[in-house]
Amino acid sequence: MLLRVDHASDTPLFEQVAASVRTGAATGRIRPGDRLPSARDVAASLDVNLHTVLRAYQDLRDEGLVTMRRGRGAVLTEAASHLEQIHREVLDLVERARALGLSAHTLASFVKEIADDR
Amino acid sequence: MTAETTRARMIARFRLVALLIPLGLTAAAVIVQLAIAPSLPDPVAIHWGVGGVPDGFAPVWSVVAMTVLAGAVLPLAMGLSGLRGLRLGDQGGTYRFLGAVAAGLSALITVVGTWSLALQRGLDDAAGAPPVTTAVLVSSVVALAVGAGAWLVQPSVPAARRPARTAEPLDLGADEDAVWLRTTSLGGFGRMVLGAGLVLVGLGTVAAWLLPSDRALAWSLTGSLVVLVAVTAVTGAFRVRVDRDGLAVTSLIGLPRLRVPVADVEGAGVVDVNPAGEFGGVGLRTAPGRFGVVLRSGEAIQVTRRSGRQFVVTVDDAETAVALLLAYRARARATS
Numbered sequence: 001m002l003l004r005v006d007h008a009s010d011t012p013l014f015e016q017v018a019a020s021v022r023t024g025a026a027t028g029r030i031r032p033g034d035r036l037p038s039a040r041d042v043a044a045s046l047d048v049n050l051h052t053v054l055r056a057y058q059d060l061r062d063e064g065l066v067t068m069r070r071g072r073g074a075v076l077t078e079a080a081s082h083l084e085q086i087h088r089e090v091l092d093l094v095e096r097a098r099a100l101g102l103s104a105h106t107l108a109s110f111v112k113e114i115a116d117d118r
Numbered sequence: 119m120t121a122e123t124t125r126a127r128m129i130a131r132f133r134l135v136a137l138l139i140p141l142g143l144t145a146a147a148v149i150v151q152l153a154i155a156p157s158l159p160d161p162v163a164i165h166w167g168v169g170g171v172p173d174g175f176a177p178v179w180s181v182v183a184m185t186v187l188a189g190a191v192l193p194l195a196m197g198l199s200g201l202r203g204l205r206l207g208d209q210g211g212t213y214r215f216l217g218a219v220a221a222g223l224s225a226l227i228t229v230v231g232t233w234s235l236a237l238q239r240g241l242d243d244a245a246g247a248p249p250v251t252t253a254v255l256v257s258s259v260v261a262l263a264v265g266a267g268a269w270l271v272q273p274s275v276p277a278a279r280r281p282a283r284t285a286e287p288l289d290l291g292a293d294e295d296a297v298w299l300r301t302t303s304l305g306g307f308g309r310m311v312l313g314a315g316l317v318l319v320g321l322g323t324v325a326a327w328l329l330p331s332d333r334a335l336a337w338s339l340t341g342s343l344v345v346l347v348a349v350t351a352v353t354g355a356f357r358v359r360v361d362r363d364g365l366a367v368t369s370l371i372g373l374p375r376l377r378v379p380v381a382d383v384e385g386a387g388v389v390d391v392n393p394a395g396e397f398g399g400v401g402l403r404t405a406p407g408r409f410g411v412v413l414r415s416g417e418a419i420q421v422t423r424r425s426g427r428q429f430v431v432t433v434d435d436a437e438t439a440v441a442l443l444l445a446y447r448a449r450a451r452a453t454s
Contacts, residue, residue, distance in 0.1 A: 001299060002438050008293035029435060037299040037357075045297035045361035 001030045001037070005046050013048050017056035025065065025080035026087035036066060036074040128213075128273050129204050135268035136197030136217040140224035144190035147228035150236075151182050157239045163247040164234070170249030181231055189227040193220035196394075203395030212398055212405060214272045222265025230257035282387025282420050285437050287444035295362060298442045301370070302433040303355035305414025308400040312350050319343045353401045356411055358419070358431055360439045362446055365421055367411050367431050374402070376411065378421050378429050383447045385422040388436045391415060419443075 003020040005013050024030040039053040046053075057074045060066045065083070066074040097107040155178050164181060165174025200216045233253040238244055290296060304312065323343045326336035355370045364380040393412045397403035403410045410430035412418075418432040419439050433439065 001435075002288075002296060002442065003299075004290075004294060004296035006291055006294045008291070029438070035301075037297075041299065041357075041359070042297060045299075045359065045363075046295045047362075048295075 003042055003046065005048060013052045014055040014059065017042070017053055018059050021060055022065065022083065025076060026083045028084045030076055030080065032076050032078045032080045034076045035072065036076065038073055124273060124275065125209070128209060128275055131272045132204060132213060132217045133201060135272065136200060136220040137194060139221045139268065140190050140193035140197070143224050143228045144186060147185050147189060147232045148182055150232050151185065154235060154239055158235060159238060159241045159244040161244060162235060162238050163244040166250050170251060172245055172247045175244055181235060185228055185231045189224045193224045196220045199394040203392040206392065208392050208395045209275045210395070213395055214269060214274070216394065216398065217272055218265045218269040221268035222261045225264035226257055226261035229260050230254060233257060282389045284387045285440040285444065287448050288441040290445040290449065296442055297359065297361040298439045299357065299359050300433055300435060301355055301357055302413055302431065304353065304400065308413060315346055316350065319346055353413070356431070358433045358439065360442045365419065365443060378423060380446050380450045382423050383421055383443060384424045386440045386443045387420050388440055389418050389420040389430065391418045391430060391432050
């Protein structure tokens with residue numbers, strides 16, 4: 001799986017790491033039952049603090065995307081497949097919005113407005 | 119000669135040496151073995167000790183079964199896996215060698231098996247069987263000759279390098295870092311072979327220690343078991359990582375650790391690997407100009423080093439890995 005962080009971005013590093021995992025799950029590159037790489041490996045490769053990666057994994061656990069087991073590390077849960085399904089539905093939505101000439105920004109605010117109202 | 123007819127001849131000759139010759143030799147050997155079976159002692163000698171004295175005995179049918187297994191089934195397995203690669207458009211010296219080995223192996227097994235039985239015709243007790251030294255020596259020479267002949271009847275063709283698919287370098291910002299990690303493990307075929315070997319040798323070892331038998335046999339089986347366990351541990355699964363340091367492939371037990379630093383990356387692409395045809399099998403493999411961590415057939419990362427040598431590792435999602443590696447290579451070149 002691919003994990004990426006932009007050291008110059010305003011988004012906190014742990015959120016970027018967590019977002020990478022979510023993207024991996026949403027695009028189906030990692031699947032339920034797959035093990036996330038060890039936090040130490042990720043920290044060394046991305047040149048970030050170990051606690052940054054652990055924080056990202058904890059956030060993912062709190063939202064139910066991974067489970068943490070002693071000796072097995074962080075493992076992706078079934079929730080990952082739901083994310084993949086939503087990803088496909090969003091792709092459909094984006095296609096249709098593009099065909100209607102709606103910009104990504106307009107579509108995003110439209111979705112946010114509806115979600116906030118409900 | 120056009121490329122098409124050369125290919126057709128190459129496949130036909132490979133089929134001849136790797137399939138038809140083993141089948142023919144084994145059929146002939148089995149016919150002879152069954153024909154002389156009534157005049158053989160039961161059991162027959164199947165193993166001779168240092169002084170040429172028989173020290174291992176078994177029923178005749180086990181020699182016939184062994185002849186079929188090692189004289190036909192094993193060469194056929196090699197031949198069919200090679201034929202699959204050839205039909206998919208692959209070619210090269212590895213196939214020529216595979217065909218020669220299949221024919222030579224079959225010759226060795228069929229000749230030595232049949233000869234060792236023929237020596238025992240008319241004996242009441244196999245313990246009186248004469249030494250097989252001559253039979254073994256002559257069979258080895260025959261096997262080498264058959265192998266050499268099988269090599270020579272196949273046309274010499276350059277190895278096919280199916281072109282690597284390149285990937286667009288990953289769009290990596292100047293302040294961005296990324297890492298691609300994935301575990302790759304031995305495919306179904308390799309797992310089956312290793313698993314069967316482990317079970318057989320494991321049972322054999324336990325039996326050799328529990329039953330009254332030769333201590334030397336028990337120890338040598340234990341040794342084989344240790345080697346098999348080590349091979350399984352080393353080649354069973356690898357962690358593959360691409361980051362700013364380059365490509366790293368590490369066995370799950372920590373060693374061996376294989377690396378291609380970014381500075382040594384001349385190019386990278388995605389290839390479809392055929393283990394038998396290109397590397398002669400699965401595992402840690404060398405082939406002319408290439409080294410591979412080849413665990414299954416299919417998708418693989420192929421990195422060309424600055425020396426021109428290629429490093430190959432079979433792994434899923436190779437395209438993302440190649441894209442990231444190319445991005446880091448571009449960054450390294452831009453800053454140097």
